Amino acid sequence: MKAAVGDRLVVESVQRGGTGRVGIVMALYHTDGSPPYLVRWLDEERETLCFYPGPDARIEHFLEWRPESP
Secondary structure, eight states, rough: OOOTTTTOOOEEOOSOOOEEEEEEEEEESSOOOOOOOEETTTTTTEEEEEOOOTEEEEEEEHHHHHHOOO
């Protein structure tokens, strides 16, 4: 998994009917974009300093999810 600052990190719920989490990658610890990441979670407005994504996570690159400009 490779990320860049500004990418979304989406973690799916492993429980049936549960909700996932979405965060924004705020900083990288490795120049090649590999984990861990500093992630700001959108639902809790808090940060995880050293997040290692598991198999239930995916990266949405900034250019894929950013809104179109009018």
